[in-house]
Amino acid sequence: MPGSGKSDDRRLGFKASQEVVVVAISIALFVVFSATLNNFLSQGNIIAILKNVSILGTLAVGMGFVVVGRGIDLTMVAVMVVGVAFSIWISTWGIDFTLAVICGAVLVAAIGLFTGVMVAIAEVPPIFATLAIASSVYGSGRIVFASDVLYAPPDIAWLKFVGNGSVLGIPMSVVIFGAVAALMGLFLRRTRFGRLVYATGDNPNAARTTGLPTRPIIVTQYVISALIAFTAGIIMTGLVTGIDTRLYNSSLIYDVLLVVVLGGIGLSGGQGGVRNVIAGTILVGILTNGMTILNFSYTSQNLIKSVILLSALAIDAIINPRDEQTSQSGDI
Amino acid sequence: MKIFKKCLLAGLGALALLGAAQVASAQETDQVGRAAYIDGVKGKKVIFVPISQGMDLNQAWVMVWQRHAARYGFTLEVRDPNGDTNAGIRAMQGAIAEKPDLIIVQNPDVQTYARLLKQAQAAGIKVLQVNMQSATQTDSYVGNDWIEMGRLEMGELAKHCTGPNAVSHKVVWLAGVQTGAANIYMRTGIDEVLKANPELQLVSDQPADYISEKARQITETVLQQHPDLCGIMGIWDNAEVGAGAAVAAAGKQDQVTIVTNGAGAATGCESIKNGLLDVIFNFNAPTQGEIAAQQISELLQHPDRKAGSEKTIFFGPITRVDKTNATGRNCWKPEDIK
Numbered sequence: 186m187p188g189s190g191k192s193d194d195r196r197l198g199f200k201a202s203q204e205v206v207v208v209a210i211s212i213a214l215f216v217v218f219s220a221t222l223n224n225f226l227s228q229g230n231i232i233a234i235l236k237n238v239s240i241l242g243t244l245a246v247g248m249g250f251v252v253v254g255r256g257i258d259l260t261m262v263a264v265m266v267v268g269v270a271f272s273i274w275i276s277t278w279g280i281d282f283t284l285a286v287i288c289g290a291v292l293v294a295a296i297g298l299f300t301g302v303m304v305a306i307a308e309v310p311p312i313f314a315t316l317a318i319a320s321s322v323y324g325s326g327r328i329v330f331a332s333d334v335l336y337a338p339p340d341i342a343w344l345k346f347v348g349n350g351s352v353l354g355i356p357m358s359v360v361i362f363g364a365v366a367a368l369m370g371l372f373l374r375r376t377r378f379g380r381l382v383y384a385t386g387d388n389p390n391a392a393r394t395t396g397l398p399t400r401p402i403i404v405t406q407y408v409i410s411a412l413i414a415f416t417a418g419i420i421m422t423g424l425v426t427g428i429d430t431r432l433y434n435s436s437l438i439y440d441v442l443l444v445v446v447l448g449g450i451g452l453s454g455g456q457g458g459v460r461n462v463i464a465g466t467i468l469v470g471i472l473t474n475g476m477t478i479l480n481f482s483y484t485s486q487n488l489i490k491s492v493i494l495l496s497a498l499a500i501d502a503i504i505n506p507r508d509e510q511t512s513q514s515g516d517i
Numbered sequence: 518m519k520i521f522k523k524c525l526l527a528g529l530g531a532l533a534l535l536g537a538a539q540v541a542s543a544q545e546t547d548q549v550g551r552a553a554y555i556d557g558v559k560g561k562k563v564i565f566v567p568i569s570q571g572m573d574l575n576q577a578w579v580m581v582w583q584r585h586a587a588r589y590g591f592t593l594e595v596r597d598p599n600g601d602t603n604a605g606i607r608a609m610q611g612a613i614a615e616k617p618d619l620i621i622v623q624n625p626d627v628q629t630y631a632r633l634l635k636q637a638q639a640a641g642i643k644v645l646q647v648n649m650q651s652a653t654q655t656d657s658y659v660g661n662d663w664i665e666m667g668r669l670e671m672g673e674l675a676k677h678c679t680g681p682n683a684v685s686h687k688v689v690w691l692a693g694v695q696t697g698a699a700n701i702y703m704r705t706g707i708d709e710v711l712k713a714n715p716e717l718q719l720v721s722d723q724p725a726d727y728i729s730e731k732a733r734q735i736t737e738t739v740l741q742q743h744p745d746l747c748g749i750m751g752i753w754d755n756a757e758v759g760a761g762a763a764v765a766a767a768g769k770q771d772q773v774t775i776v777t778n779g780a781g782a783a784t785g786c787e788s789i790k791n792g793l794l795d796v797i798f799n800f801n802a803p804t805q806g807e808i809a810a811q812q813i814s815e816l817l818q819h820p821d822r823k824a825g826s827e828k829t830i831f832f833g834p835i836t837r838v839d840k841t842n843a844t845g846r847n848c849w850k851p852e853d854i855k
Binding site: 473 | 695765
C-alpha cells in the first residue's frame with residue numbers, strides 16, 4: 186500500500202491546518218465586523234450572509250466532490266446556466282415547467298456523463314476536457330437561446346417557495362445548500378462509494394491495480410457534480426426569477442474553485458471534505474458581506490479579497506511546507 | 518361667385534394631377550434622389566462590434582439594421598465578442614484591417630477602444646458609436662443621454678424620498694460596470710440631483726455588474742443595514758429584478774421604490790407587473806435602432822466626407838414607464854420588430 190499510517194497522519198495534519206487557518210481568519214473577521222459594524226451581528230444579517238453564499242456553496246460542494254477524486258469540473262457554471270435556461274426555454278413551448286425542469290436535469294446528467302466518459306475513458310486530462318466542454322455547452326446555449334437572460338414562468342408555486350420560502354426561519358436556499366452539503370458529507374464519509382472516491386483521488390493507479398472500478402467512479406462524480414450545478418441554478422432562478430447565462434463569463438467558476446482550495450481540499454485529490462468547503466464558503470461570505478456594508482468600491486473589494494485569500498494560502502504554505510510527502514504527482 | 522372660383526380651381530388641379538400621372542407612367546420617373554441614395558449605400562460594407570449580442574437592446578438594433586441592409590443592398594456583419602474585452606479588441610483590429618465603409622461600435626468602457634477608434638478614423642473608416650460611448654468622439658453617436666438618465670432616475674427617487682412623508686432619505690445606487698460610459702455619465706447626473714437635494718442620503722454605491730444575483734445580494738445586505746431604505750436606482754432592468762427580489766423577500770415592496778432603465782423589452786414590463794420594479798426609464802431600443810439606421814444611411818451616402826470631419830450626436834427618446842403605461846409600444850417583443 187502506498188500510504189503508510191505515518192504519511193496518512195501527516196496528510197490529515199496538513200488538511201486540518203489549512204482549514205484551521207481559514208476558520209481562524211473567518212472568526213477574526215467576524216469579531217472585527219461585529220464590533221465595528223452596526224447590525225452585522227443581527228440575526229437578519231447572519232441569514233443574509235448564508236443566503237448570499239448558498240449558490241456559491243452549493244457549487245463548491247459539487248466541485249469539492251470532483252476535486253477529492255483528483256478531478257476538476259470547470260463545466261459547472263456552464264452546465265448550471267445552460268441547464269436551467271434549457272428548462273425555461275422548453276417551458277415556453279407550453280410544456281409544464283416542472284416537467285421542463287426534469288428534462289433539464291436529464292440533459293445536465295447527460296452532459297455530466299459525457300464529461301465523465303471523456304475524463305475516465307478517453308483519459309483527457311480533466312482540466313482540458315472540462316474547459317473545452319464548458320465552452321461547447323455555453324456556446325450551444327448561446328446559439329439556441331436568443332437572449333442571455335431567461336425568465337421562469339411567474340406562477341410556479343414550488344419555485345417561488347425555493348426563492349422566498351423558509352423552514353423554521355431559515356431561507357429555502359440555505360436549507361437546500363445545507364441539505365446538499367449534508368448528503369455529500371454523509372456520502373463521502375459513510376458510504377463505500379465515498380471511500381472509493383478518496384482512494385481513486387489519492388492514487389488512481391493503485392486504486393485501479395487493486396481492482397477498484399475507478400472509471401465508473403469518475404463518471405459518476407461528473408454526473409453528480411452536474412446535477413448539483415443544476416440544483417444551484419434552480420436556487421438562483423427561484424431567488425431572482427430568472428437565469429442570466431452571462432454568468433458563464435463571470436469569475437464565478439474561479440470563486441468556486443477558490444472556495445474549495447481555500448477550505449483545504451488539495452487539487453491533488455484524496456483529501457478534505459465537505460467541512461473544508463463550508464469553511465471556505467463562510468470566509469468568502471463574511472468578507473463580501475462586511476465589505477458591502479462598508480460600501481467599499483469594487484476595486485478595493487477585489488484587492489482586499491485577493492490579499493486575504495492569498496494570505497490564507499501563504500500562512501498555510503509556511504505552516505505546512507510542501508515536501509515529497511505532502512505533494513503528489515498530479516498536483517497543480 | 519366664390520364657389521364657382523373654387524370649383525374651377527379644383528377642376529384645374531385635378532386635370533393637372535391627371536396630366537402629371539400620365540407623364541409619370543410614360544417616363545417611369547424615379548422618386549427624387551432615390552437612385553443616388555441607392556447608389557450610395559448599395560454594396561457598402563458595415564461591421565458591427567457589440568458588447569454582446571445576447572442583450573435585448575442589441576437584438577433589437579440588429580433586427581432593424583438587417584432589415585434596412587437587406588432592403589437597400591448593403592451588408593451588415595456582426596462580430597460578437599460576447600462580453601470579452603480582449604475578443605472585442607481583436608474584433609475591432611480585424612474590422613479596421615478589412616477597411617469597411619462603416620464600423621458600428623458599442624463600447625464596453627470609455628478607454629478600451631479609444632485608440633482603435635482613432636486608428637479607424639485615421640484609416641478613413643467612418644465610425645458610428647451606439648449607446649455606449651468611448652473617450653474618443655467619432656463621426657456619430659446614437660444612444661442615451663446618460664447624464665439625463667442619471668438625473669431622471671435619481672430625480673424619481675428624490676420625489677419619493679424627500680419631504681415629510683418619506684419613509685427615510687436613504688437611497689442606493691446599484692451601478693453596472695464602473696468604467697462603462699453609462700456608469701460614468703449617469704453618476705454625473707446623480708451627483709447633480711444629490712447636490713440639489715442635500716437631505717438625500719446615498720447609503721450604498723456598489724456595482725452589480727449587470728448581474729441580477731449580484732444585485733440581489735447587495736440589496737439583501739443593504740436592507741439589513743438600512744431597514745428603512747426608501748429607494749434603489751439601477752442601470753438595467755434585467756439586473757435590477759434581483760434587487761426587486763430582495764426587496765420582495767423582505768416584504769418591503771410598498772416601502773422601497775426601485776427605479777432603473779432598460780431597452781423597453783416586454784420582460785421589463787413583466788417585472789413591473791410582478792411588482793419587482795416600480796419605474797423603468799425606457800430608451801426604446803427599436804427606435805434607437807431606427808435612428809442609428811438613419812445615421813448609417815447618412816454616413817454611407819457621403820463617401821466624399823472625410824471620416825471624422827463632422828461629429829454629430831443623436832440622443833434617443835426616453836419614456837418613463839410604470840404600472841400605468843407598461844403596455845403596447847413600451848413593451849416590445851423581438852417578434853414585433855420583424
